[in-house]
Amino acid sequence: MEFTEFKVLAAAEAQKAGLTDYELYYVSEESTEISMFNGETDSFTASLTGGVAFRCIVGGRMGAACTQELSAAEAAALVRRAADNARTLEKEEEAFFAAGGAAYGEARRAEMPVLSPEALTKTAAAVSEALKTCHEKITERCSAEVMTQQLRTSLVNSRGVDLSWEASVDGVYLSAVVADGEETNDDYDIKVGDPAEMDFRAMASKAASKAAAMLGAGVAPTGSWPVIFSGEAMCSLLSTFASAFSAENARKGLSALKGKEGETVASELVTVVDDPFYPENPFQRSFDGEGSPAFRKEVISGGVLRTLLYDLSAAHAAGKQTTGNASRLSYDSPVSIQPYTFLLAPGELTEDALLEECGNGVWIDFLGGLHAGANPISGDFSLQSAGFMVEKGKKTRPVRSFTVSGNFFQLLKSIVALSDKAVLPRASGFTAFASPAVMVKELTVSGK
Amino acid sequence: MIERELCAKVLEAAVSTGADYAELFAENSKNHTVNMVSGKVDAINDAVVSGAAVRVYKGLSSVMATTVDRSEEGLIRCAKKAAAALGNGKAALSVVLRDRMYANIHPVLVVPSSVPNAEKVDILRRACEAAAGYDRRIRQVTGTFLDVDQNILIASTDGVYASDRRVRTRLSVTALAEAKDGGTQTGSCSPGRRMGMELFEKEVDPEATGREAARQAVVMAEAGYCPAGVMPVAIGNGFGGVIFHEACGHSLEASSVAFGLSQFTGKLGEKIAGEKVTAYDDGTIPNAWGSLNFDDEGTPTRRSMLIEKGVLKSYMIDKFNARRMGLPPTGSSRRESFDYTPTSRMTNTFIGEGPDENEDIIASIDEGLYAAAMGGGSVNPTTGEFNFAVREGYLVRKGKICEPVRGASLVGKGSEVIMNIDMVGKDLLLAEGMCGASSGSIPTCVGQPMIRVSSITVGGR
Numbered sequence: 001m002e003f004t005e006f007k008v009l010a011a012a013e014a015q016k017a018g019l020t021d022y023e024l025y026y027v028s029e030e031s032t033e034i035s036m037f038n039g040e041t042d043s044f045t046a047s048l049t050g051g052v053a054f055r056c057i058v059g060g061r062m063g064a065a066c067t068q069e070l071s072a073a074e075a076a077a078l079v080r081r082a083a084d085n086a087r088t089l090e091k092e093e094e095a096f097f098a099a100g101g102a103a104y105g106e107a108r109r110a111e112m113p114v115l116s117p118e119a120l121t122k123t124a125a126a127v128s129e130a131l132k133t134c135h136e137k138i139t140e141r142c143s144a145e146v147m148t149q150q151l152r153t154s155l156v157n158s159r160g161v162d163l164s165w166e167a168s169v170d171g172v173y174l175s176a177v178v179a180d181g182e183e184t185n186d187d188y189d190i191k192v193g194d195p196a197e198m199d200f201r202a203m204a205s206k207a208a209s210k211a212a213a214m215l216g217a218g219v220a221p222t223g224s225w226p227v228i229f230s231g232e233a234m235c236s237l238l239s240t241f242a243s244a245f246s247a248e249n250a251r252k253g254l255s256a257l258k259g260k261e262g263e264t265v266a267s268e269l270v271t272v273v274d275d276p277f278y279p280e281n282p283f284q285r286s287f288d289g290e291g292s293p294a295f296r297k298e299v300i301s302g303g304v305l306r307t308l309l310y311d312l313s314a315a316h317a318a319g320k321q322t323t324g325n326a327s328r329l330s331y332d333s334p335v336s337i338q339p340y341t342f343l344l345a346p347g348e349l350t351e352d353a354l355l356e357e358c359g360n361g362v363w364i365d366f367l368g369g370l371h372a373g374a375n376p377i378s379g380d381f382s383l384q385s386a387g388f389m390v391e392k393g394k395k396t397r398p399v400r401s402f403t404v405s406g407n408f409f410q411l412l413k414s415i416v417a418l419s420d421k422a423v424l425p426r427a428s429g430f431t432a433f434a435s436p437a438v439m440v441k442e443l444t445v446s447g448k
Numbered sequence: 449m450i451e452r453e454l455c456a457k458v459l460e461a462a463v464s465t466g467a468d469y470a471e472l473f474a475e476n477s478k479n480h481t482v483n484m485v486s487g488k489v490d491a492i493n494d495a496v497v498s499g500a501a502v503r504v505y506k507g508l509s510s511v512m513a514t515t516v517d518r519s520e521e522g523l524i525r526c527a528k529k530a531a532a533a534l535g536n537g538k539a540a541l542s543v544v545l546r547d548r549m550y551a552n553i554h555p556v557l558v559v560p561s562s563v564p565n566a567e568k569v570d571i572l573r574r575a576c577e578a579a580a581g582y583d584r585r586i587r588q589v590t591g592t593f594l595d596v597d598q599n600i601l602i603a604s605t606d607g608v609y610a611s612d613r614r615v616r617t618r619l620s621v622t623a624l625a626e627a628k629d630g631g632t633q634t635g636s637c638s639p640g641r642r643m644g645m646e647l648f649e650k651e652v653d654p655e656a657t658g659r660e661a662a663r664q665a666v667v668m669a670e671a672g673y674c675p676a677g678v679m680p681v682a683i684g685n686g687f688g689g690v691i692f693h694e695a696c697g698h699s700l701e702a703s704s705v706a707f708g709l710s711q712f713t714g715k716l717g718e719k720i721a722g723e724k725v726t727a728y729d730d731g732t733i734p735n736a737w738g739s740l741n742f743d744d745e746g747t748p749t750r751r752s753m754l755i756e757k758g759v760l761k762s763y764m765i766d767k768f769n770a771r772r773m774g775l776p777p778t779g780s781s782r783r784e785s786f787d788y789t790p791t792s793r794m795t796n797t798f799i800g801e802g803p804d805e806n807e808d809i810i811a812s813i814d815e816g817l818y819a820a821a822m823g824g825g826s827v828n829p830t831t832g833e834f835n836f837a838v839r840e841g842y843l844v845r846k847g848k849i850c851e852p853v854r855g856a857s858l859v860g861k862g863s864e865v866i867m868n869i870d871m872v873g874k875d876l877l878l879a880e881g882m883c884g885a886s887s888g889s890i891p892t893c894v895g896q897p898m899i900r901v902s903s904i905t906v907g908g909r
Binding site: 011039050067069078085090092141184185256368400407 | 606711830
């Protein structure tokens, strides 16, 4: 059964159940992906998935249920489950649906073609070929993946919202494995966009060079050092601690930024912007997961926390307007507050000047185990790291298997310099992070 | 869920272009969670997962097509899509399906998906209230009641036609305590089993779950920061086994071994760990969180000895990677749902009992760390570099457990660290976790008795 048919059945069931406030959210994802190992096709996947979420307000509370089974019987069951869930809730904050008729910004989307299985295979073969000769230390254990995906979402509610969003997305991922004697290392590159416009050789060389640069890495000496996080590493930190900017988490006492709006929470060099229309991000959205308009906002300016991020319910509870940050990853994801592109605004120093400023310290390119070694509530982190020693203002020997420890919220206050270029390492369909390289006065490094 | 005759038709369509293996995996699951914040039901997630996947192999190539349309037409269309992507050969297999009646070694008494919300809320409330009332320093408590009712069917050209109903239930409590420096520290406890509502009569006391989360938060609230450096570490039983899961387990999965991407490729029969280390992957433990009757390719689960007295004995292998490796599958193929391509994963993976007493392990450490409870971690199997977090740690001085310390993580290279396991205790315990990898997020158990790692990098400050 198609969504258009299911939507009518579910609406009829809702009316039959006496529900006046309800919403349907539909997601369809069709994707095809090929994976090659050393130039041979290892797997090919064609996936057709998605589903429907139904939400309704009963007694001021929002119940939800979702399904992948589009049938008449399931339409009735879905509505019944959502209403039953609403009646079970005890949350005090009142729930709302967005009203129709709002004005929405214009989301530009990069044009990406729908790739045929033949085009995917050809592209993956070309990437594999580029990997073979990209570096003198490259091995035959490299892999290439190419995917094409068509996404469709629709959001309709009983208050007149009727929105839809469609995108065609292509992406290339490669993993370069290099070796020197017994020692092996890997790194990857990933790009979203039309593969016809990508330089696979440059991507392969970049990944292989990064991997090779870490061969023979030692362990950083234990101590307190000035630390520079590369743009990529800083994005890892931002993504780990972004939940602290959710007004809903603040309300629940799960954010260290609770009650800090209007206060200084970072060094005066720090400005953070949340932008649904960030030009470098190929995925731009003009509305959020509840149907509220998406818009650009400064979250931190000059170190001062201007606003947390809100959805309709959190905004009402705080006596504010929504910031349009209700996010829904898929049909079965609960609505949660997330940024769009969360950008730590660049500073003024080139990377060389930043290294010069650092003098002696540690440059960190990679942070691992963020889901375990970082506590988004307290801000404490102790993370597996890899990068380079900085000696007399230059990156020197590679170092790995050490940890860097500190507290994210103290780190924001101890930023002393930022590079002049922000990178956006991984644009996904939803939340992305962008950051320049960032120098922090002092953090504890644990190595040998 | 799908009649045998229709399964056979789907598989015939799947092998029509020359596949040498085809498999249909169909699923209809109910996933339900109730979240509680500050003693109130805050959110309920309620999802029906429904769809099917057809996989075909030819030599070392595999194709998977998935669909949410489980009608005859939808399934045949899906099978044809997979067949078309494989090539344009001729059918070379005849499909004969035989009903398999695997023993149900994980019986469930009361299926939670049929139980009203109110009963789940009651259990959750008991746990959260116990945590909130544990100590005046507890500032916030959140809890989750999770239940999954997964109905699956597997039919394959090697003759499997089998279905299973996999039920699992988990209670999870996180407590926040106000730390002495004004920040917050968290503690958590998340027991789960492949069981139904009887879990709370037989194995898990909701109040004790809440109190344990609160106890851990309060201990950590009093703790100073862990010092940084290389030192001997005693790691407690239960979730401490995450060290083996990250440092070694992932690197024994065929998904990396088959491609030569694991540090343990080609090391069968060689000594890879300390000689007191004997380790298992056992998917047959009755009602354990990571257990299954049979894996996601229809191979019965088993108890595999991975390492015997330090010597590598076995990998964890799925049907597809078995071809590349020239070794038989081990009942290790797993996927989060029909929408993920299955691959070799762990079930319940643990270090078995050793010869040492816990007191002797602690007494052997002059200056080091006792990691009483661990958090999660991750690993890059290619380099073997791993990390994991210490949830509850104590300094050890002159063989005595001293003050608690917080914020520690342990990092190292798997192949080196498991060689450094030089003492193994007797108090084997399993603990539940979720493991994420390419085939999705799946329930697994980790486990061990107390062990000693003679030297490892401790990240503190």
